[in-house]
Amino acid sequence: xxxxxxxxxxxxAVAVVVVATLVISTWGLRFSRTTxxxxxxxxxxxxxxxxxxxxxxxxSAASFLGIAGLVLAYGAEMLxxxxxxxxxxxxxxxxxxxPLRRSGAYTLPDFAEARLxxxxxxxxxxxxxxxxxxxxxxxxxxxxxxTLAVVTGAPSWLGGPVVAVVVLVGVASGGMRSxxxxxxxxxxxxxxxxxxxxxVLVVVWHGDGRPLPRDLGTGLAGAxxxxxxxxxxxxxxxxxxxxxxxxxxxxSVMVATFLGAMGLPHVVVRFYTNPDGRAARRTTLGVLGLxxxxxxxxxxxxxxxxxxxxxxxxxxxxxxxxxxxxLMTDGLVADALTAVLxxxxxxxxLSTSSxxxxxxxxxxxxxVTPSGRGAGSPARGRRPRWRIEPVTAFRVGAVLAxxxxxxxxxxxxxxxxxxxxxxxxxxxxxxxxxxxxxxxxWRGLTDVGALAGLVAGGLGSGVGVVVALTxxxxxxxxxxxxxxxxxxxxxxxxxxxxxxxxxxxxAGRVPADVDRFMVRLHTPEIVPLDRG
Amino acid sequence: MRVTGPPRRSARRSSGAEQIDAGTxxxxxxxRSLLAExxxxxxxxxxxxxxxxxxxxxVFYLAPGLADVRVLGVPLAxxxxxxxxxxxxxxxxxxHVRRSEANERDFVELVARRDAP
Numbered sequence: 001x002x003x004x005x006x007x008x009x010x011x012x013a014v015a016v017v018v019v020a021t022l023v024i025s026t027w028g029l030r031f032s033r034t035t036x037x038x039x040x041x042x043x044x045x046x047x048x049x050x051x052x053x054x055x056x057x058x059x060s061a062a063s064f065l066g067i068a069g070l071v072l073a074y075g076a077e078m079l080x081x082x083x084x085x086x087x088x089x090x091x092x093x094x095x096x097x098x099p100l101r102r103s104g105a106y107t108l109p110d111f112a113e114a115r116l117x118x119x120x121x122x123x124x125x126x127x128x129x130x131x132x133x134x135x136x137x138x139x140x141x142x143x144x145x146x147t148l149a150v151v152t153g154a155p156s157w158l159g160g161p162v163v164a165v166v167v168l169v170g171v172a173s174g175g176m177r178s179x180x181x182x183x184x185x186x187x188x189x190x191x192x193x194x195x196x197x198x199x200v201l202v203v204v205w206h207g208d209g210r211p212l213p214r215d216l217g218t219g220l221a222g223a224x225x226x227x228x229x230x231x232x233x234x235x236x237x238x239x240x241x242x243x244x245x246x247x248x249x250x251x252s253v254m255v256a257t258f259l260g261a262m263g264l265p266h267v268v269v270r271f272y273t274n275p276d277g278r279a280a281r282r283t284t285l286g287v288l289g290l291x292x293x294x295x296x297x298x299x300x301x302x303x304x305x306x307x308x309x310x311x312x313x314x315x316x317x318x319x320x321x322x323x324x325x326x327l328m329t330d331g332l333v334a335d336a337l338t339a340v341l342x343x344x345x346x347x348x349x350l351s352t353s354s355x356x357x358x359x360x361x362x363x364x365x366x367x368v369t370p371s372g373r374g375a376g377s378p379a380r381g382r383r384p385r386w387r388i389e390p391v392t393a394f395r396v397g398a399v400l401a402x403x404x405x406x407x408x409x410x411x412x413x414x415x416x417x418x419x420x421x422x423x424x425x426x427x428x429x430x431x432x433x434x435x436x437x438x439x440x441x442w443r444g445l446t447d448v449g450a451l452a453g454l455v456a457g458g459l460g461s462g463v464g465v466v467v468a469l470t471x472x473x474x475x476x477x478x479x480x481x482x483x484x485x486x487x488x489x490x491x492x493x494x495x496x497x498x499x500x501x502x503x504x505x506x507a508g509r510v511p512a513d514v515d516r517f518m519v520r521l522h523t524p525e526i527v528p529l530d531r532g
Numbered sequence: 533m534r535v536t537g538p539p540r541r542s543a544r545r546s547s548g549a550e551q552i553d554a555g556t557x558x559x560x561x562x563x564r565s566l567l568a569e570x571x572x573x574x575x576x577x578x579x580x581x582x583x584x585x586x587x588x589x590x591v592f593y594l595a596p597g598l599a600d601v602r603v604l605g606v607p608l609a610x611x612x613x614x615x616x617x618x619x620x621x622x623x624x625x626x627x628h629v630r631r632s633e634a635n636e637r638d639f640v641e642l643v644a645r646r647d648a649p
Contacts (some may be wrong), residue, residue, distance in 0.1 A: 079613035087581060090621050094577040094628050250589045258581070258639045278636075281629050292618030299614040441571050515563070519552060522567055524636045527643055530553045 006335050010151025010340025013339040017189070017346045018166050021378055024185055025170040045180055045273045053180045054270050056187035057355030058287070059294055060136075061143040062421045064190060064348040067295075069317035071302030072309065078302075080250060082295035088425075089291065092262040093284040098277035099440045099521040106272045107362050108265060108432055115439045118447035124454045126363045128431050129265040130401075135361035135424040135465065137353060137405035138263070143318075144349040145409070150319045151342045157410055159349075164406045167353045170393045171361065179354055180273065182450075186351040187290060193344025194297045197325060197337040201304060204328050210307045245482040248489060253422070256488035260425030263310025263432025263439045266355035269362060276525045280457025304328070320528070321345075357401045364397035365390065423465045430457030430491040434499050440521055442500075443514045449503025461487050548643030554647060566639045577628045585617065 045053070059504055063082065070078035105111035109125040112118070141160035148159035170182060261267065274280040298321075305320045308327045322345065325337035368388060431454050438445045438453075464487035483490065503510075511517070520531035542552065546630040551559035565646055 076607070076609045076613065079610070083617050084583065084615055086618060086621055087585060090581060090625050090628075093625050095575040098632070164591055247593050254586065254589070261628075278633060281632065285622070285625045285629050288622050292622055295618060296615065299610070423561055441567070441574075515555065515560075518567065519563060522563070522570060524640055527549055527640055529549055 006097060007152040009335045010148075010341040010342045013343040014148065014152070014162075014346050017343045017350065018162075020185070020189075021166060021170060021182055021347075021350055024182045025173060027178070027181070028129050045275075047274070047279050047282040047286050048074065049180065049184050050270065050274060050283045051290055052184035052187045054183075054283065055294070056183035056185070056190070056265065056289045056292040056351045057266055057270075058291065058352070059100050059190055059348060060352035060421065061140060061147070061345060061348045061450060063294070064194065064319060064345050065143070065147070065321050066421075067298035068301035068305060068321045069319070070422065072305040072320050073297055073317040077250060079299060080253055081257065082298065084254055084293045085261065086263025086288065086295060087258050089284055089288050091258050092267070093281060093288065096262045096436050096440060097271065097280045097284045100268065100436065101271050101274050101280035102277045102521050102523075102525070103440075104272075104520070105515075106269065107359065107366065108263070108435075109269050109363060109366065111268070111439065112435060112450065115511070116445070116447040116450055116515060118451070121447050121450050121454070124451055124458075125432070125435070126452065127226075128458060129363045130360055130425050132263070132427050133265050133356045133363075133401065134405045134408070135420045135427065137356050137360075137402070138409055140349050140353045140356075141406050141409035143450045144346070144367060146318065147322065147342065147345050147349070150322055151338065160406050160409045163346075163353055164402045166350055168398060168402055170350075171233065171354055171357050171398050179358060183351050183355065186347040187294075189347045190344045190351075191290075191294055191297075193340050193347070194294070194301075197340050198297055198335070200337060201324065201328055202300070205304060205307065208328075223286055245479055248479075248482055249486050252426075252482075252486035252489035255492050256422065256426040256429045256486070258429075259492060260427075260429035260488070263428030264424070265359035265363070266352075269359050270355075278524070303395065315378040353402070357398055360401035361394055361397035364400055365393035368393050368396070420465070420469065423461070423468055426459065426464060426486070426488040426491070427461045429488050430461040430495050433492065434495045438496070438499055438503075442503075444503050444510060445499065446503045446506045447507040447511075448506045448509055449499050451500075452502040453495045453499030456498040457491055460491030460494055464491070481488070547646050552643065562643055564640070566635065569635045573628065573635065577624055580624060581621075584620070588612070600624050 064086070067078065067082050070081065080224050100111065103111055103114055107126075108129055109122045113122040141163060144159035144163040146159070147154040148154045148162070149156040162417040171179060180472065271280050271283075274283055301324065305317075305324060308324065309320055322338060322341055325334045325341070328334075434453050434457065435450055437524055439450070459461040464484055467484040516530065519529055523529055523531075546554070548559065548562050550565055553559070598608055601608040607617075
């Protein structure tokens with residue numbers, strides 16, 4: 001069994017993905033003629049293409065490499081992450097998809113302003129989008145560095161800047177129309193890159209006749225009892241806390257992932273590229289199917305890793321997927337399979353980073369275009385006193401969106417950033433979920449109520465972010481740690497309660513045109529109605 | 533741009549859509565019924581999700597014996613969380629799309645009629 005990987009294969013795989021991404025961006029550019037193409041692909045993206053694109057940018061490295069590693073390290077309870085990430089789209093479909101598209105909002109701040117006509121709520125939403133986006137981008141850059149280091153032996157700082165530059169070139173040149181093609185391509189690339197090696201590895205495993213982990217004990221972290229590895233709740237979601245705290249942690253992760261997906265900034269931008277509300281629903285259903293298909297695979301890697309990599313240790317869990325072919329096969333086969341998996345992992349870094357960059361850049365550029373919403377909905381802006389071309393502002397925003405988290409990843413390589421994706425979900429669930437759900441279904445929401453709820457949910461989950469990113473790994477397993485590191489189970493209800501109660505107390509501030517806005521959100525586009 | 537004026541009761545009954553635009557009580561009823569129907573559907577889907585997936589951690593916590601149950605040789609937790617849950621989520625989503633589109637079709641028919649009360 002060859003443990004050493006040939007760096008040329010890994011380097012070639014990364015190069016192929018990067019070149020393919022740039023070629024498709026350029027090819028998409030030929031279709032990107034107008035400003036509307038640039039920002040919203042002229043709202044003509046068909047459901048299957050759009051679903052592939054959403055799947056492409058949603059399936060990040062946390063899905064491609066992380067789940068198998070977590071399952072290897074902590075056992076079956078980690079399966080709640082992919083389940084939650086998928087179920088989040090069902091909740092999105094049931095409560096938000098069609099009305100969000102019909103609202104005409106390009107970003108979450110757009111939605112807040114259209115619904116509540118309030119500058120402060122818009123500003124708070126913009127701040128949160130940027131915070132969530134950066135929290136989510138940081139681990140992409142660090143993961144890219146880790147992957148490049150494992151497969152090519154490059155220094156671990158190199159991967160982040162490589163991803164950052166490729167993303168910037170793609171996003172800044174082609175805009176939404178060409179990125180849609182790139183993202184859709186990358187979903188299918190990731191699925192193939194995970195499925196094809198798995199087929200080979202399962203055949204190898206079958207030939208070996210090794211026992212599956214059913215006979216193994218706990219996860220590598222040693223949580224739970226004898227059979228703890230295969231039971232979902234023996235040790236709690238952290239794999240460290242047992243008992244009721246463990247149960248709390250599991251539920252908190254469920255709340256964060258089920259309700260957080262709708263508040264991720266890169267998701268909302270994609271909804272606006274649907275032709276209408278009905279297409280938005282069908283797109284979401286497509287995403288549910290594509291994610292369900294993809295998430296069948298990583299747990300199998302986790303199980304195989306248990307059978308072959310039981311001495312790899314916790315530190316190697318993150319890169320177990322990349323090392324598995326080398327542990328199970330030899331020579332050329334191992335090198336080829338590793339190269340395919342590397343290509344998939346890099347596609348994951350690129351697509352998620354591109355999606356987030358578009359979202360954050362959109363919000364940042366709106367902040368500098370004086371028309372307020374000029375960048376997102378070119379037709380609706382007020383005439384500005386001074387003018388920056390929306391496309392120029394977007395490109396400047398894209399540079400900012402990428403540079404800050406990339407610099408942070410370089411400056412603090414030791415930060416436990418693997419958790420920050422989970423925390424991004426917790427923040428999104430505690431802020432944008434109440435704003436969207438109440439804004440769409442409840443006429444009584446006021447600007448003051450929304451702002452108070454955003455602040456309460458943002459501070460509640462933000463405490464969790466600070467504690468989780470600064471605390472040591474062995475911070476303890478008591479209730480205090482549990483409540484602070486996984487805040488969603490209490491911060492989401494808190495945000496809902498504050499929004500409702502403060503809105504009730506300020507009922508006089510309900511926007512006058514709320515009925516007109518409800519017509520716009522909920523009625524099918526084919527009915528000729530005044531939508532404000 | 534749509535021009536809306538006061539409802540012309542004498543000439544002919546106005547359609548539901550015109551009632552909604554004019555903000556009459558009847559239009560309000562149409563809109564509220566669509567909203568209530570769609571909200572009920574959305575909450576039903578989320579409720580089913582909460583009762584099924586949401587109850588799993590508690591069930592496994594209260595009945596640790598389930599950990600030993602195997603389905604075709606696969607531990608129950610794995611069979612559910614790494615397999616069965618995904619078709620289930622898709623099925624729920626498909627049902628929601630079907631029902632919500634049916635609700636919208638009903639609404640379109642309703643507001644197009646002129647013989648409405």
